[in-house]
Amino acid sequence: xxxxxxxxxxxxxxxxxxxxxxxxxxxxxxxxxxxxxxxxxxxxxxxxxxxxxxxxxxxxxxxxxxxxxxxxxxxxxxxxxxxxxxxxxxxxxxxxxxxxxxxxxxxxxxxxxxxxxxxxxxxxxxxxxxxxxxxxxxxxxxxxxxxxxxxxxxxxxxxxxxxxxxxxxxxxxxxxxxxxxxxxxxxxxxxxxxxxxxxxxxxxxxxxxxxxxxxxxxxxxxxxxxxxxxxxxxxxxxxxxxxxxxxxxxxxxxxxxxxxxxxxxxxxxxxxxxxxxxxxxxxxxxxxxxxxxxxxxxxxxxxxxxxxxxxxxxxxxxxxxxxxxxxxxxxxxxxxxxxxxxxxxxxxxxxxxxxxxxxxxxxxxxxxxxxxxxxxxxxxxxxxxxxxxxxxxxxxxxxxxxxxxxxxxxxxxx
Amino acid sequence: xxxxxxxxxxxxxxxxxxxxxxxxxxxxxxxxxxxxxxxxxxxxxxxxxxxxxxxxxxxxxxxxxxxxxxxxxxxxxxxxxxxxxxxxxxxxxxxxxxxxxxxxxxxxxxxxxxxxxxxxxxxxxxxxxxxxxxxxxxxxxxxxxxxxxxxxxxxxxxxxxxxxxxxxxxxxxxxxxxxxxxxxxxxxxxxxxxxxxxxxxxxxxxxxxxxxxxxxxxxxxxxxxxxxxxxxxxxx
Numbered sequence: 001x002x003x004x005x006x007x008x009x010x011x012x013x014x015x016x017x018x019x020x021x022x023x024x025x026x027x028x029x030x031x032x033x034x035x036x037x038x039x040x041x042x043x044x045x046x047x048x049x050x051x052x053x054x055x056x057x058x059x060x061x062x063x064x065x066x067x068x069x070x071x072x073x074x075x076x077x078x079x080x081x082x083x084x085x086x087x088x089x090x091x092x093x094x095x096x097x098x099x100x101x102x103x104x105x106x107x108x109x110x111x112x113x114x115x116x117x118x119x120x121x122x123x124x125x126x127x128x129x130x131x132x133x134x135x136x137x138x139x140x141x142x143x144x145x146x147x148x149x150x151x152x153x154x155x156x157x158x159x160x161x162x163x164x165x166x167x168x169x170x171x172x173x174x175x176x177x178x179x180x181x182x183x184x185x186x187x188x189x190x191x192x193x194x195x196x197x198x199x200x201x202x203x204x205x206x207x208x209x210x211x212x213x214x215x216x217x218x219x220x221x222x223x224x225x226x227x228x229x230x231x232x233x234x235x236x237x238x239x240x241x242x243x244x245x246x247x248x249x250x251x252x253x254x255x256x257x258x259x260x261x262x263x264x265x266x267x268x269x270x271x272x273x274x275x276x277x278x279x280x281x282x283x284x285x286x287x288x289x290x291x292x293x294x295x296x297x298x299x300x301x302x303x304x305x306x307x308x309x310x311x312x313x314x315x316x317x318x319x320x321x322x323x324x325x326x327x328x329x330x331x332x333x334x335x336x337x338x339x340x341x342x343x344x345x346x347x348x349x350x351x352x353x354x355x356x357x358x359x360x361x362x363x364x365x366x367x368x369x370x371x372x373x374x375x376x377x378x379x380x381x382x383x384x385x386x387x388x389x390x391x392x393x394x395x396x397x398x399x400x401x402x403x404x405x406x407x408x409x410x411x412x413x414x
Numbered sequence: 415x416x417x418x419x420x421x422x423x424x425x426x427x428x429x430x431x432x433x434x435x436x437x438x439x440x441x442x443x444x445x446x447x448x449x450x451x452x453x454x455x456x457x458x459x460x461x462x463x464x465x466x467x468x469x470x471x472x473x474x475x476x477x478x479x480x481x482x483x484x485x486x487x488x489x490x491x492x493x494x495x496x497x498x499x500x501x502x503x504x505x506x507x508x509x510x511x512x513x514x515x516x517x518x519x520x521x522x523x524x525x526x527x528x529x530x531x532x533x534x535x536x537x538x539x540x541x542x543x544x545x546x547x548x549x550x551x552x553x554x555x556x557x558x559x560x561x562x563x564x565x566x567x568x569x570x571x572x573x574x575x576x577x578x579x580x581x582x583x584x585x586x587x588x589x590x591x592x593x594x595x596x597x598x599x600x601x602x603x604x605x606x607x608x609x610x611x612x613x614x615x616x617x618x619x620x621x622x623x624x625x626x627x628x629x630x631x632x633x634x635x636x637x638x639x640x641x642x643x644x645x646x647x648x649x650x
C-alpha cells in the first residue's frame with residue numbers, strides 16, 4: 001500500500017469517528033498548549049529578570065558582607081538572614097580611591113512607616129550616597145538628587161517614587177513637602193522616573209531613597225552596609241576590577257588567606273549567569289510539569305486507538321482478506337494516531353501562542369508589569385516533535401494489536 | 415490451479431485436539447465451478463480458510479498455481495490473495511459508512527495498479543453487477559441484494575482467477591440470492607474459477623462439481639448431474 005493511500009485511509013478512519021477523534025485531539029491540544037505556554041512564560045520571566053539586573057546599571061560589581069563558602073555561586077551568609085557587619089565606611093573610602101572603580105555606592109535598606117499630612121503607609125527605604133543614581137541608572141523625573149554635601153551633612157532629604165508620591169501627597173506637588181519616618185522628618189527633593197512593578201512583585205515606584213548617613217545614624221542606628229555597589233571604569237575589564245576590589249577589601253580587613261574572606265564580590269555578569277541558570281531550571285521544571293499532561297494525552301490516544309482497533313476488528317479482517325499485509329494495517333493505524341497528535345500538536349501550538357499573548361496583554365495592560373512577549377522557536381520545535389513522537393509511541397501498541405489480528409477471527413468478530 | 419495433498423488441520427485447545435480436516439486430497443482446475451458442502455462442523459470453513467490462504471494446514475501440501483504455499487511468507491500470501499483471489503461473504507463485510515466506489519476500490523489499495531487506472535477498473539466492476547447508478551451511495555443504505563453485488567464487484571475488481579463465495583445467498587431473499595448466483599454463473603462462463611461453500615443442497619447445485627465433507631473428510635467428489643441454472647432461477 002502506498003503511503004498516500006495509507007494516509008487517506010487513516011484520515012477517513014479519523015473522520016468516521018469525529019467525536020472520538022476530537023476528544024483525543026483535545027488531550028494533545030492541552031498537553032502541547034501547556035508545553036508552549038510554560039516554556040514561553042519561563043523564557044519571558046528569564047528575559048524580564050535578566051533585563052532588570054541589566055537595567056540596574058552597567059559594568060557593575062556587588063560587594064556583600066560575609067564570605068562564600070565554596071563554589072562560584074555559593075550564597076554568602078548575609079543573604080541567608082545572618083547579620084554581618086564587615087562592610088563599613090572605611091571600605092567605601094578605600095574603594096573610591098581605587099582608580100579602576102568609577103563610582104561606589106554603599107547601601108542600607110529597611111522598612112518603615114511613613115506618615116504625611118494626607119496618609120501613612122508602610123514602605124521600603126534605601127539609604128545610599130550621591131553615586132547611587134549614576135550606578136543604578138536612576139533618572140530623576142522632577143526635582144534634584146541629593147549631593148555629597150547632603151550625605152556628609154546628614155541632611156534629611158528624600159527622593160521618592162511616583163507611586164508613593166501619589167499615596168503620600170495625592171494630587172499635590174510633592175517637591176518641598178515633608179513626611180515623617182521613625183520620628184525623623186524628611187523633605188522631598190526629587191521624584192524618580194516611573195519604572196513599574198517588576199516581575200517579582202517589587203514595586204520600585206514605591207521606594208524612598210534617603211542619604212545613607214541619615215538612614216544609618218537616625219533611623220537604623222548601625223554603622224555597617226548591606227551592600228556596596230561599584231561601577232567599573234569603562235576602559236577596564238570587569239573581572240580585573242573585581243580582583244582589584246577584592247584586593248582592596250582584603251587589605252582593609254587584613255585578610256591573607258582568601259578562604260577567610262569576610263565579604264563576597266560578584267560581577268553583574270556572574271549574577272546574570274546565576275539568575276540565568278535559576279530561570280532555566282525553572283523553565284525546565286515548568287516544561288516537565290506540562291509534559292505530564294502530554295503523557296496523559298498520549299495515554300488518551302492509546303486508549304482511544306485500542307477501542308478503535310476492537311471496534312474495527314471486522315474491517316481489519318476484511319482488509320487482510322483483500323490483500324492487506326500486517327505492515328499495511330500497522331501503517332494505517334499508526335498514521336491515524338500520528339495524524340491525531342499532529343493535528344492536536346498544531347492546534348496546541350496555536351492555542352499556546354494565543355494564551356501566551358493573552359497573558360502578555362493581561363500582565364502589561366491590566367496588572368501593569370514590565371512583562372515581555374517571548375516565543376522561543378525551540379518551544380515550537382520541541383512541541384511539534386514531542387507531539388509526533390507521542391503519536392508514534394502511544395500509537396504503536398494499538399497499531400501492532402491491529403496488525404496481529406487473524407483475518408479469520410476478525411471476519412467472524414461480532 | 416489448486417492441488418491439495420493429504421491436508422490435515424488440528425486445533426489444539428489445552429490438552430484436547432480437534433481434527434477439523436483429515437487427509438483431504440483434491441485438485442481444482444482453472445474454470446471449474448465447485449461447491450463444497452457439508453453440515454455444521456464438517457470442516458468446510460476450515461477448508462475454505464486454507465484454500466483462501468487465511469490459514470495454514472497442520473500437515474499436507476497445498477499447491478496454488480503449481481507453487482507450494484507452505485514456502486510463502488504471510489506477506490507473500492497476502493499479495494497472492496490480492497492478485498488472484500476474490501471473496502464474497504455471507505455477511506457481505508462491506509465498510510458500511512463508505513460509498514460503493516470506495517468499497518469496490520478497497521483491494522486496489524493493496525495492489526500495484528496505479529492510482530490513475532483505478533477509477534476505470536472500479537467503474538467496470540461496478541457496472542458488471544449493475545450498480546453504476548449507486549456509486550456514491552453509502553453501503554449501509556443498500557438492500558441486502560445490492561450489498562452482495564457490491565461485494566461481488568469488490569471480488570472482481572482485481573480481475574482474479576479464483577472467486578471464493580462463502581454462503582453468498584445465506585442472508586438474501588430468494589430473488590436476490592438467485593441474482594447473485596446468476597452473476598457467479600456468468601463469471602464462471604467468462605472463465606473464472608468459482609469455489610462456493612454452502613450447507614444448502616439447493617445452492618450447491620448451481621455448481622458443476624460437488625465436494626461433500628463430513629467430520630473433516632471428503633465423503634464424495636463428483637460432477638453434479640442435475641445442475642441448476644441460475645439464469646432460469648433468476649428469471650422465474
